[in-house]
Amino acid sequence: MLSFLTPARRGSGLGMAMPALLLLLAFFVIPVAGLLSRSVTEPVAGLQNYETLLGSATYLRIFFNTFLVSGLVTLITALIAFPVAWALAIMPSRVAAVVFAIILLSMWTNLLARTYAWMVLLQQTGLVNRILMATGIIDQPVQLTNNLVGVTIGMVYIMLPFMILPLYGVIKKIDPAILQAAALCGATKGQALRRVLLPLATPGIASGALMVFVMSLGYFVTPSLLGGTANMMVAELIVQQVQSLLNWGMGGAAAFILLVVTLALYALQLRLFEGRAR
């Protein structure tokens, strides 16, 4: 899955990457640089945008919420995706193709439509609450939207394919004979999972987790519709500042902090992964 990151291939083929790099330069690097420069020049020159963001309990809470939600979503997604990817890897390929189609089909459906669907399902008068009440599990409807629960459920659902696909790629390459060997050597099923399968699948988990975590950090639609304002995430703050208040300095500063954190995480993962490859 990530073979393009191995040291042997890196450095070569830069010429062929030029069109993509130019595109990124024109449509990503330059605008981001513009945004950064606005964050230290608007409304007046200086670092006051960063001071406001990092010096206020409210804004810090928004950053904290963002990491909390992203972390939770990553963890739960990994827990669900691992068995799914494992099952996909050992399934007959014809069945696996159908399951894959189901997983991918959800990705092709409009994000807004999917999020509204969750809203309808999870609200107090929604299907989930009605079933739970009809079966006598609860007497009063449970609050499943406009809070952390709603955001987490909605985002886990949307992020699952991004975890399943890299995990599947890695697990598929693991020779089933290795697990037989582990069993022959006396490993229990639990030991085989913990000491053989999980370590071998780690690169898949790492790249899936990074992708899910980073995408979650910048997510807007789902938190906005399924979360309450008390669970506001950074992307919503940026939208308010850029779209509603036209305060691009502040929006730029928030975006830049998010970008720095994301790049730092990416660098960390790259480092860990390279260490493993050597």
Added chain:
Amino acid sequence: MQMKSLLAVAFVAMAASAANAQQMVFTSWGGTTQDAQTEFWAAPFTEKSGTAVLQDGPTDYGKIKAMVEAGAVAWDVVDTEFDWALQAGKAGLLEPLDFGVIDKAKLDPRFVSDYAVGSFYYSFVIGFNPANFSGEAQPQTMADLFDTAKFPGKRTFYKWSAPGVIEAALLADGVPANQLYPLDLDRAFKKLDTIKSSIIWWEGGAQSQQLLASGEAPIGLFWNGRLAALQADGMPVGISWQDNITAADALVVPKGARNKEAAMAFIAEATSAKAQADFATKTGYAPINLDSPSLMEADLRATLPDAQTANQINADMAYWAEHRDEIGNRWYAWQAE
């Protein structure tokens, strides 16, 4: 480099063809509102002038600012909130309107300024699901809206910082209607704090309808047009016009718009008596042309904010335009607290 110049050529070609083919771009918020604007404003305009109107959306203030700053303005007429329009006019983001083309004598003077004329106006009204309040007294006043003991359940309010909810909170707290401005923000947020855990925010009209119809939020403060639409669909909806708070949308021309002349002519058509009357008939929002009500059927006129002036409060757009940023920053920080 070659690719860049190629792109540049393509852009110039596109711009040139746009200028020749007699067309302009109108941007609004989407949904049933923009459908009605297309049907009753754009279509007759195209028929009369031969200028095609391309629809775009949704309205995005960040995009308008970016377009104006970059000198590449793709939108000719935009439907915005009225207080934003006043602020943006002052900030140099808008073209002054040509009142040689637009006849302002016939327009409601509440919604006319140098840079903007009303698009339509609406009232924030108390809406409730009668099924949730059967038997008991039904909610009537802003104080009832904030009284979770007498009228239990979630309430739904407009999420974005805009005229309406702050005023409602102050009215509920006993501020007389004629002393609302300047807004006492401390008092308003203190009042809002008392029901904060019961608030579900709606971001757009469709969501507000969904929340009310499903009973998720059996009571709230809504755009009157959205409640009228629910009633038209056969939903039983309770409406209280007590202290209804008017606000308006505006039609503006971003600074440097490519088809300025067409834009002014479009606004003239959109604010004409017939176009405004037809739009109001379809949407339940009120016309800003003073001649429009006489073109509408009597029973329809009775459902418009026009017919509810006795208990009506006009949100002070000039005040909002001046304090928009300050209120907005406090509003969003309070929401996130």
